[in-house]
Amino acid sequence: MINLNLFKKIVVAVFIGCLFYSCKNEANAPNTLTEKEQKEGWQLLFDGTTLNNWHTYNNEKKAPTAWLVRNGTIYCDPNNESQKYDLISNSDYKNYEFKFEWKLEKEGNSGVFVNVQERPDINATYHSGPEYQLLADSHPDFDKPLKRAGCLYMFLPQQNFVNTKAKDDWNQSSIVQKDGKITFYLNGAVTAEMDFNSQKWKDMVKHSTFKDFPEFGKHTSGKLALQDWSRGVSFRNIKIKQL
Secondary structure, three states, X not given: OOOHHHHHHHHHHHHHHHHHHHHHHHHHOOOOOOHHHHHHOOEEOOOOOOXXXXXXXXXXXXXXXXXXXXXXXXXXXXXXXXXXXXXXXXXXXXXXXXXXEEEEOOOOEEEEEEEEOOOOOOOOHHHOOOEEEEEOOOOHHHHOHHHOOOOEOOOEOOOOOOOOOOOOOOEEEEEEEEOOEEEEEEOOEEEEEEEOOOHHHHHHHHOOOOOOOOOOOOOOOEEEEXXXXXXXXXXEEEEEEEO
């Protein structure tokens, strides 16, 4: 004979477990904000289905590009043979915390640019915006400290050594900028810090390969850009909170 009280307890336990699992999944669903994040002022820059908050840099003719939405990610298709165009935010940002998840295909190489100035006389995003480097550990450049993931590309090596995650896992990155002082994070570790108002930064630019770009590194606000380089890069959970 079935113990009715025991049966009721089992049913209630299963119900509560399913409810908890459902709520947890909903809270952690990609490209969504938790209730806590909403209260804190976070905004999604990618809803999982459209590129409404983005456009391609200086692409006034709306030429075809390799960027598309695929399986809830922003994906740069390596099989697309169209001209390279970086994807750039519609809005400018000055003081903010920017979070995103990313992964690369084998030996992949990409980046995220900050403080980008979109003007017809500036030919590329990297002619004005410093870069948060994205690089697979399998890439030949991994042995070059100034090119590893999370570094301030070609200026600072990783402040703390961090490996990128396995091919099918997502890396978590964030960029915090306040009054020109910027901090990069990769998988929970600080990887770079710089004050774009400092003489140190100005001197570094003056002696770098970027010295021939008049607008490079001179701004403490601007657009964010995702790089179309070797392609095969995916982004999701792209969100920002203005400080």
